[in-house]
Amino acid sequence: MLCCPIIKNKTIFVLFLCNLLLFSILYYAHICYAEVNGKDQPGSPVVNQGNIFSNDQTVHTQYSNFYEINKGLVWVGLLTSVAGFFLTVFLFRKNKELTKSQLSLKQSEQRFARVFHANPNIQTINRLDDFRFIDVNDSFEKIFGYGREEVIGYTPLDFNLWVNPQLQQELLTLLGNEGHYTDKEVILRTNSGEEKVLQGSGVVVDVTGVSCVLISLRDITESKQMEKEIKKLDRLNLVGQVAAGIGHEIRNPLTTVRGFLQLFQTKKESCDIYKEQFMLMIEELDRANSIITEFLTLARNKPERVEMKNLNSIVTKILPLLQAQALKEEKYVYAVLDKVPDLLLDENEIRQIILNLIRNGLDAMSRGGNITIRTYIQEPHTILSIRDEGEGIKPEVLEKIGTPFYTTKDSGTGLGLAICYGIAERHNASVDVKTGPNGTIFLIKFPFDNQNQLCNTKVS
Structure with a gap:
């Protein structure tokens, strides 16, 4: 098959003359792949233009890609030489079996990509030698707050993902020795600093000749x-x-x-x-x-006396007592109360929660410290929050918080917070603790359907 090219530049060929057989094979007006896409097909070598435009008269054989009439790719060999004024002879040979194989492989890769990115579990592909990200799926982006383009080419250590960095090396060693690991529990840090408990597996796979690791992680933080x-x-x-x-x-x-x-x-x-x-x-x-x-x-396994009450009214009644107690220690208690719905509550028990948490907050602060009581709605909950400006709770203490008889105070009984947790449970509420060097927040979350849940426990 003979043709003469128009040399558009030193990287792009546009065929000018060709016989009927070549015309029947090529598409897009006989334009090569690089002309259509701006670059050569990934993984396929381009024509060595430097040799063609040199003074060397030696014949060179190269490979490139052209479009078929059915939009597939033809893998063609080029027999090129420079003689006179840019005269080049192209010899094309079409391998149908290779084309089918490439098409099948491409379809398989596309199916994998769809499954990979749509998986609700976190999935990543990392190089085995240095653990650099090759790809991450949509769940990774959503949970960790990093985009694909941000992380590809970098390692988890570059983003401080590991709470325990040594675990990465342990897993790499395990993968190198056994080729896989299963149901390993890890703790990773998101872009916002939140720590996620994850359970996952990894297996060594080959990606275009490079040893990589396919990792799948399930978020088990809530469980x-x-x-x-x-x-x-x-x-x-x-x-x-x-x-x-x-x-x-x-x-x-x-x-x-x-x-x-x-x-x-x-x-x-x-x-x-x-x-x-x-x-x-x-x-x-x-x-x-x-x-x-x-x-x-x-x-107790249920509130003693429950009736429709508003958290704001309970806080307002007890606030002067709390402020007077705090002033004796040169500390201050404030209340910021949003509009919240009435709930089925045992007022005495709610007062007890507030008193216990305020007492703990006062003990945690030095002079001049502030405690803020807040009520607000955060669907589907009504929130009672108490925030102090102490030094925060140490991790080893936080693990045991609420355990009966566990206390860090010289004269404490270790029952105050245990009682708070018990009261919250009886009201179908939960207790969350957020702590740091600037203070601690206790969040008591009452569900909106508190009335329906407690209606059978009301004592006349």
Whole structure:
């Protein structure tokens, strides 16, 4: 097959003359792939234009791509030489089987790409040698907040994704030795700084001759948080059951002892010299009795007295007491109350939550610190939030927060936050904690359908 080219420039060929067979094969007015797309077909070598335009008269054989009449690609060989005024002879040979194979491969790649990007799980393809991203799917972009173009060519370490960077090297070693890993739990950091608990698998695959890793990750952050909450509530329920069993049995003899001590105080002739000791003993008995009362609070499985109440009215009633208590320590309590709906609440228990959290906040702050109580709507919840300006809660303490009898205070019982969690559970509410070096926020989230959920627990 013979043809003469018009040399458009040193990188683009446009065929000028060709025979009928060549005319029947090529498409787009016999324009080569590079003319249509602005670049050569990826993975296919282009004609060595430098050799053609040199003074070397040697014949060169190269390969390039032209369009078929059916828009497929013809892989053609070029026999080129320079003689006289840019005369070039092209020899085309069409390999139908190769074309079919390439088409089948391309269709397979397209199917994989559709599945890869549409997968609801996070999926990435990374180089095995250095873990650089080759591709990420839509779920990765959505959950981590990085675009594909941002991460391709970079490693997870470049974006500080790993909470534990050493784990990346451990997984790479495992992949190098075994070629895969399954159901490994990792913690990765998003663009916003949020930590996600993920469970995933990885397998070594070949991508155009390069060893890569196909990774699939499932976000289990919420389920892990739920597991923690269930364990915490199980501990509360266990303590509550113990409290219900022994609380009354302990309280009865304490009441008897307290009564006799008060009686001895009245006998001035013989007991007046022990007056101070009697007072101290009575105070300690009262303290023990208050702990038992807290114990019994944990034993409740439903609010004692529920009725339609508004969080704002409860906060407003208790606010002067809280502010007076804070001022004694040169600290301040403020309230920012948005309009919120009425809920089915036990007012005394909600007051108890507020008192306990404010007390903890005051203890966490130095002089001049502020506590802010807020109420607002964040669908589908009504939120009661209490924020302090303390130094935050250490991670090892945060893990155990709400556990009965766990306290970091010298004189604490470790029941205050446990009671808060128990009260929240009885109101079908949840407790979230956000903490950092600038303070801590406790968020009590009451569902909008609180009234329907609690209607069967109301005590007349």
